[in-house]
Amino acid sequence: MTNITKIALGKNGPLVSKLGLGCMRMSPVWGGPTNDENESIATIQEALDNGINFLNTGDFYGAGHNELLVGKAIKGRRDDAFISVKFGAIFYGSQMLGLDLRPIAIKNFINYSLVRLGVDTIDLYQPCRLDNSVPMEDVIGTVADLIKEGKVRYLGVSEITADQLRKANSIHPVTALEIGYSLADRQIESDLLPVAKELGIGVVAFANTAEGLLTGEMKAPLPANDYHLHFSRFQGNNFVKNLEKVEVLKQIAKDKGCTPTQIAIAWVNTQGEHMMPLVSMSRRSRLPENIKAMDISFTREEMNALNTHFAPGAILGGTYLQR
Numbered sequence: 001m002t003n004i005t006k007i008a009l010g011k012n013g014p015l016v017s018k019l020g021l022g023c024m025r026m027s028p029v030w031g032g033p034t035n036d037e038n039e040s041i042a043t044i045q046e047a048l049d050n051g052i053n054f055l056n057t058g059d060f061y062g063a064g065h066n067e068l069l070v071g072k073a074i075k076g077r078r079d080d081a082f083i084s085v086k087f088g089a090i091f092y093g094s095q096m097l098g099l100d101l102r103p104i105a106i107k108n109f110i111n112y113s114l115v116r117l118g119v120d121t122i123d124l125y126q127p128c129r130l131d132n133s134v135p136m137e138d139v140i141g142t143v144a145d146l147i148k149e150g151k152v153r154y155l156g157v158s159e160i161t162a163d164q165l166r167k168a169n170s171i172h173p174v175t176a177l178e179i180g181y182s183l184a185d186r187q188i189e190s191d192l193l194p195v196a197k198e199l200g201i202g203v204v205a206f207a208n209t210a211e212g213l214l215t216g217e218m219k220a221p222l223p224a225n226d227y228h229l230h231f232s233r234f235q236g237n238n239f240v241k242n243l244e245k246v247e248v249l250k251q252i253a254k255d256k257g258c259t260p261t262q263i264a265i266a267w268v269n270t271q272g273e274h275m276m277p278l279v280s281m282s283r284r285s286r287l288p289e290n291i292k293a294m295d296i297s298f299t300r301e302e303m304n305a306l307n308t309h310f311a312p313g314a315i316l317g318g319t320y321l322q323r
């Protein structure tokens, strides 16, 4: 058993593993087949055995399927897990129709989440996005009420702007910001990350592999039904140029005796003590490689090389992260 370093999530926040397990891809969020459920549950349990206690889910991941999976995996070992749940996205089939952030809806969502997870309290509860459909005071205020009631322990936010983060934190202290961040997506470095640091908010950084691009396993052309083709990053000449950049990453990884995915995770991990790589893993075979990535450090020259080859904007086109 490996023991992953623990960090305080946010200023004086709870102790959580520095590596988080993203459970989203264990369920059919955007359509497509469901991963092997037994393997998914075994992966969560093996992650817990290895000291990865931060589990990330959403009530809309597979219309509750994902929370049910997490609930099964943590049965009898609730205290080993720190459960982070997002709410607010309304899906119909594999399409996201919009957000429902009304207090009355949030109070309904949480009851269902608690039942599906089989727990009395959710450790980190967060609106998946914020818009102007409901005043932020009402959204954050409702989570603050749930904290008072004991149904939630900490407030998180996800995919928001620097101004929204300041405002949310002024309504109730925000423990963690969940946000897409990788060598391929660095636009938040200029505004959002400095604000999170200033306010002492933990950063839970997802999409470290940029939809798989940085794993080095993607090849052109993609099959016509591949979901990546919805994103300009994976289309036409952008994709060809981006794969050239990935070749550079592959060489850096080879020189360092590791895999491109490990470099991608390690780069995020080494951006600061308050930064948690949140990585999707749907099979146990992913765990040893990704856990090992947490031990990788970079010399100044290596970091400079990565930051130069993958300067903001170096990867062409976007995904849904470009807000």
Ligand SMILES: NC(=O)c1ccc[n+]([C@@H]2O[C@H](COP(=O)([O-])OP(=O)(O)OC[C@H]3O[C@@H](n4cnc5c(N)ncnc54)[C@H](OP(=O)(O)O)[C@@H]3O)[C@@H](O)[C@H]2O)c1
Residues within 6 Å of the ligand: 021, 022, 023, 024, 025, 026, 056, 057, 128, 158, 159, 178, 179, 206, 207, 208, 209, 210, 211, 212, 215, 217, 261, 262, 278, 279, 280, 281, 282, 283, 286, 289, 290
């Ligand atoms: N707040 C938000 O808006 C938001 C949005 C998206 C995701 N999230 C959360 O963040 C988590 C991570 O995000 P993500 O899934 O977009 O990004 P990711 O962690 O970069 O995962 C992308 C893919 O990389 C694969 N992978 C993992 N380790 C690998 C390895 N060592 N070699 C090759 N491939 C590997 C995973 O495959 P397998 O699944 O096959 O293991 C997964 O399909 C999600 O699970 C979810 O909990 C949050």
